[in-house]
Amino acid sequence: xxxxxxxxxxxxxxxxxxxxxxxxxxxxxxxxxxxxxxxxxxxxxxxxxxxxxxxxxxxxxxxxxxxxxxxxxxxxxxxxxxxxxxxxxxxxxxxxxxxxxxxxxxxxxxxxxxxxxxxxxxxxxxxxxxxxxxxxxxxxxxxxxxxxxxxxxxxxxxxxxxxxxxxxxxxxxxxxxxxxxxxxxxxxxxxxxxxxxxxxxxxxxxxxxxxxxxxxxxxxxxxxxxxxxxxxxxxxxxxxxxxxxxxxxxxxxxxxxxxxxxxxxxxxxxxxxxxxxxxxxxxxxxxxxxxxxxxxxxxxxxxxxxxxxxxxxxxxxxxxxxxxxxxxxxxxxxxxxxxxxxxxxxxxxxxxxxxxxxxxxxxxxxxxxxxxxxxxxxxxxxxxxxxxxxxxxxxxxxxxxxxxxxxxxxxxxxxxxxxxxxxxxxxxxxxxxxxxxxxxxxxxxxxxxxxxxxxxxxxxxxxxxxxxxxx
Amino acid sequence: xxxxxxxxxxxxxxxxxxxxxxxxxxxxxxxxxxxxxxxxxxxxxxxxxxxxxxxxxxxxxxxxxxxxxxxxxxxxxxxxxxxxxxxxxxxxxxxxxxxxxxxxxxxxxxxxxxxxxxxxxxxxxxxxxxxxxxxxxxxxxxxxxxxxxxxxxxxxxxxxxxxxxxxxxxxxxxxxxxxxxxxxxxxxxxxxxxxxxxxxxxxxxxxxxxxxxxxxxxxxxxxxxxxxxxxxxxxxxxxxxxxxxxxxxxxxxxxxxxxxxxxxxxxxxxxxxxxxxxxxxxxxxxxxxxxxxxxxxxxxxxxxxxxxxxxxxxxxxxxxxxxxxxxxxxxxxxxxxxxxxxxxxxxxxxxxxxxxxxxxxxxxxxxxxxxxxxxxxxxxxxxxxxxxxxxxxxxxxxxxxxxxxxxxxxxxxxxxxxxxxxxxxxxxxxxxxxxxxxxxx
Numbered sequence: 010x011x012x013x014x015x016x017x018x019x020x021x022x023x024x025x026x027x028x029x030x031x032x033x034x035x036x037x038x039x040x041x042x043x044x045x046x047x048x049x050x051x052x053x054x055x056x057x058x059x060x061x062x063x064x065x066x067x068x069x070x071x072x073x074x075x076x077x078x079x080x081x082x083x084x085x086x087x088x089x090x091x092x093x094x095x096x097x098x099x100x101x102x103x104x105x106x107x108x109x110x111x112x113x114x115x116x117x118x119x120x121x122x123x124x125x126x127x128x129x130x131x132x133x134x135x136x137x138x139x140x141x142x143x144x145x146x147x148x149x150x151x152x153x154x155x156x157x158x159x160x161x162x163x164x165x166x167x168x169x170x171x172x173x174x175x176x177x178x179x180x181x182x183x184x185x186x187x188x189x190x191x192x193x194x195x196x197x198x199x200x201x202x203x204x205x206x207x208x209x210x211x212x213x214x215x216x217x218x219x220x221x222x223x224x225x226x227x228x229x230x231x232x233x234x235x236x237x238x239x240x241x242x243x244x245x246x247x248x249x250x251x252x253x254x255x256x257x258x259x260x261x262x263x264x265x266x267x268x269x270x271x272x273x274x275x276x277x278x279x280x281x282x283x284x285x286x287x288x289x290x291x292x293x294x295x296x297x298x299x300x301x302x303x304x305x306x307x308x309x310x311x312x313x314x315x316x317x318x319x320x321x322x323x324x325x326x327x328x329x330x331x332x333x334x335x336x337x338x339x340x341x342x343x344x345x346x347x348x349x350x351x352x353x354x355x356x357x358x359x360x361x362x363x364x365x366x367x368x369x370x371x372x373x374x375x376x377x378x379x380x381x382x383x384x385x386x387x388x389x390x391x392x393x394x395x396x397x398x399x400x401x402x403x404x405x406x407x408x409x410x411x412x413x414x415x416x417x418x419x420x421x422x423x424x425x426x427x428x429x430x431x432x433x434x435x436x437x438x439x440x441x442x443x444x445x446x447x448x449x450x451x452x453x454x455x456x457x458x459x460x461x462x463x464x465x466x467x468x469x470x471x472x473x474x475x476x477x478x479x480x
Numbered sequence: 481x482x483x484x485x486x487x488x489x490x491x492x493x494x495x496x497x498x499x500x501x502x503x504x505x506x507x508x509x510x511x512x513x514x515x516x517x518x519x520x521x522x523x524x525x526x527x528x529x530x531x532x533x534x535x536x537x538x539x540x541x542x543x544x545x546x547x548x549x550x551x552x553x554x555x556x557x558x559x560x561x562x563x564x565x566x567x568x569x570x571x572x573x574x575x576x577x578x579x580x581x582x583x584x585x586x587x588x589x590x591x592x593x594x595x596x597x598x599x600x601x602x603x604x605x606x607x608x609x610x611x612x613x614x615x616x617x618x619x620x621x622x623x624x625x626x627x628x629x630x631x632x633x634x635x636x637x638x639x640x641x642x643x644x645x646x647x648x649x650x651x652x653x654x655x656x657x658x659x660x661x662x663x664x665x666x667x668x669x670x671x672x673x674x675x676x677x678x679x680x681x682x683x684x685x686x687x688x689x690x691x692x693x694x695x696x697x698x699x700x701x702x703x704x705x706x707x708x709x710x711x712x713x714x715x716x717x718x719x720x721x722x723x724x725x726x727x728x729x730x731x732x733x734x735x736x737x738x739x740x741x742x743x744x745x746x747x748x749x750x751x752x753x754x755x756x757x758x759x760x761x762x763x764x765x766x767x768x769x770x771x772x773x774x775x776x777x778x779x780x781x782x783x784x785x786x787x788x789x790x791x792x793x794x795x796x797x798x799x800x801x802x803x804x805x806x807x808x809x810x811x812x813x814x815x816x817x818x819x820x821x822x823x824x825x826x827x828x829x830x831x832x833x834x835x836x837x838x839x840x841x842x843x844x845x846x847x848x849x850x851x852x853x854x855x856x857x858x859x860x861x862x863x864x865x866x867x868x869x870x871x872x873x874x875x876x877x878x879x880x881x882x883x884x885x886x887x888x889x890x891x892x893x894x895x896x897x898x899x900x901x902x903x904x905x906x907x908x909x910x911x912x913x914x915x916x917x918x919x920x921x
Contacts, residue, residue: 011697012593012697012698015693015694015697016543016544016586016589016590016593016594016694017544019544019583019586020582020583020585020586020690021582022557022579022580022582022583023578023579023580023581023582024579025508025577025579026508026577026578026579026681028508050506051484051506052506052845053484053841054838054841054842054845084761093761093762093767093771096760096761096762097762097827097831100760100762100831100832100834100835101827101830101831101834102834103834103835103837103838104838105835105838120838120842121838122838122841146771149770149771149774152774152800153770153777153778156729156730156777156800156801157777159729159730159801160623160728160729160730162729163623163727163728163729164622164623165621165622166617166622272621273616273620273621274613274616274617274620274621276621304551304555305548305551305552305555306548306551306552306555311548314610315547315548315606315610316606317609318605318606318607318608318609318610318613319609319613320610320613320617321610321611321613321614321616321617321618341613341616341617341621342613343609343612343613343616372556373552373555373556376555376556376557376558377555377556377558379558380556380557380558380559380577380580381555381558381559381560382558383507383508383509383558383577384509384558384559384560384575384576384577387507387509387845387846387847388845388846390842467727467728467729467902468729
């Protein structure tokens with residue numbers, strides 16, 4: 010055969026190996042704490058994640074940011090291990106100890122060799138149950154957060170995210186502000202506030218310990234009972250709190266342009282309040298979003314990048330939380346292409362609502378989502394993470410196991426219904442950070458909605474200036 | 481805990497293609513990773529950014545694959561893919577469900593053999609626009625965006641190929657012609673200039689058969705001219721400093737040092753030093769500058785491993801509001817110099833070793849990382865088995881090695897200090913980036 014003959018023939022695929030999402034065992038301890046163990050043979054590095062179904066979305070508005078800060082401050086010292094001693098003890102085990110909070114959850118995680126799991130879980134329990142929130146360290150982390158908020162203003166990509174959330178959500182929704190809080194609320198965060206928030210989270214009925222890896226010879230429920238059996242035993246009251254408000258601020262299209270003189274690109278976010286995770290047509294939405302802006306060859310990417318060259322990349326999707334997170338198209342385009350890029354984006358949003366996707370497009374998205382599923386869960390850490398999502402969103406145990414079948418079942422009509430139901434051109438926010446002198450006029454005459462141009466000073470925290478926004 | 485051994489075979493086809501196959505059936509997944517020994521160090525003045533622009537062209541189709549069809553076929557097969565270009569090399573990779581291995585091999589072979597059949601002015605112009613937007617979004621429109629490029633300028637003399645950024649300049653990108661692209665392809669995109677690693681759920685005999693079938697008849701280029709000597713004096717000889725005005729609220733110091741090349745035991749010693757200096761909340765720089773003295777908002781210190789002349793040791797410290805710039809700089813530098821003056825403690829070394837063991841194990845869990853490491857070590861050091869010895873090398877680093885390596889590399893006469901200052905007036909951005917690597921997507 011010549012080289013040409015060899016290459017002219019496309020290979021056919023082989024026989025797919027059977028795949029099932031790893032099975033997990035659930036045990037409920039006397040305290041109400043759930044324990045999920047997933048045995049993944051051949052993986053000596055174990056991931057353990059203690060997840061609480063309570064996050065930044067559940068905190069009172071006046072102390073917004075307290076949950077995120079409490080998670081960060083937990084590693085600043087505990088009763089038995091003051092200061093950095095806890096971190097040092099973990100490092101001696103070769104364990105990576107980590108705590109964080111999201112909108113929906115508060116979690117502490119560790120990765121460690123299976124042989125040292127018990128010692129690592131003891132540190133995890135110490136971290137979660139007995140943090141001391143020392144005043145100097147809380148003050149330092151609070152100031153770091155305030156400094157970071159100042160840095161956000163100078164970074165177009167972060168500034169536009171913040172501005173977009175503020176544009177689409179009503180001010181009584183926590184989602185209108187950053188999960189880490191804003192200048193006003195963060196300034197209020199004290200050790201006492203963090204202790205109160207932390208105490209309200211430590212509820213075993215709201216918690217799951219999820220452990221994945223090669224667990225041969227280990228009894229995870231026994232370990233959990235031993236190490237975390239008395240977690241939050243004093244409280245045992247609360248049930249799951251209802252999801253927070255995700256009310257929209259928009260009743261008509263709006264355009265907000267944050268002026269950044271001399272910008273060589275415009276950062277764009279186009280969208281509105283989207284969906285909660287427990288939406289009934291979750292799988293159809295996933296296929297629709299992949300076609301619109303998820304696949305490498307998505308409609309938006311083919312149009313804005315591969316045909317027009319306006320951008321390095323464009324994506325679209327739904328950030329699904331316990332309540333409705335944002336739907337957004339995200340891109341950065343060269344300044345001169347700002348208005349054309351917005352018009353093309355709106356036209357793609359209209360098109361996916363109004364005309365059915367093709368059989369080829371459906372197959373591309375469906376085959377990708379189904380095929381890539383086993384790749385996503387190659388490591389125990391990824392499996393544990395997905396089970397955490399299952400717990401936080403109170404989804405059925407077979408949610409992950411049935412994912413591929415559910416995606417396979419999505420039809421062209423389902424995709425179009427998802428687009429029609431969940432993409433709304435009549436309340437679209439177009440939020441941009443870019444050079445208003447260069448694009449403001451064209452944006453105004455495009456008539457895409459009421460245009461508001463916002464001029465902000467770049468804050469300065471230099472030594473010879475006043476400490477604006479900090480200390 | 482010991483890391484599992486990665487067993488592999490290592491051979492060359494008659495046309496020079498180096499093939500590495502490693503079998504592992506834990507997950508139904510296979511990684512394909514192909515390295516071309518061409519990076520921005522192979523570029524000449526006036527043609528900077530070329531290796532990376534070319535990487536984008538590699539996704540614009542070949543004789544049997546239409547524009548962007550490469551992505552479509554990989555994704556429809558349930559795979560993921562990308563390409564990246566750095567100073568030393570260009571790499572393309574696919575991670576696939578294991579029954580789709582043959583597709584990935586065919587796609588890579590078709591573009592190695594027939595890319596120029598699909599090359600046209602429209603595709604080149606389109607990807608030139610995309611790359612220019614990549615430059616804008618990754619460097620030009622970002623606070624502190626050009627720090628790494630500035631570091632390169634200071635660390636390497638103008639005639640050295642590490643002096644210029646991988647992303648290139650707008651003027652050079654504009655000047656790239658179809659003839660340039662074709663010549664670049666004919667020179668460097670040949671089997672004898674490539675390493676192909678396949679790792680995961682494969683039948684090795686079958687995989688080897690497919691590679692021979694698809695790649696075996698692609699002709700070699702025996703006339704790849706060797707790179708000019710890139711060797712450099714081990715130190716800069718004198719400190720180099722620059723103050724950069726940028727649209728940033730907080731000043732930030734960036735530090736850079738010439739470091740030993742990848743593969744040098746002193747490089748391993750500096751990797752352990754980096755863990756002790758800035759690896760998390762237990763590290764020296766974090767403790768002193770962020771936690772105890774509260775003069776920095778954040779700190780970092782890390783190595784960029786390179787094979788031509790010198791690697792880069794780099795770091796940063798963001799100055800807290802109201803804090804004297806010099807105070808932060810001196811505290812940072814003092815910690816680096818202290819490593820060269822006195823030994824680290826037993827406990828620091830033991831903690832660093834334990835963590836690095838976990839990080840190695842974590843990284844080697846994934847087939848794509850294993851394939852990338854095999855290609856890296858084969859292409860840059862002609863030693864793919866380093867994948868099984870690298871952890872041992874870190875664990876063999878003792879206090880004396882750290883002290884000696886730090887004393888040599890982290891001294892003031894070998895230092896670059898860039899200080900980004902909040903600009904009084906908002907103006908045109910400076911340029912530059914956060915990493916040494918550009919990606920296609």
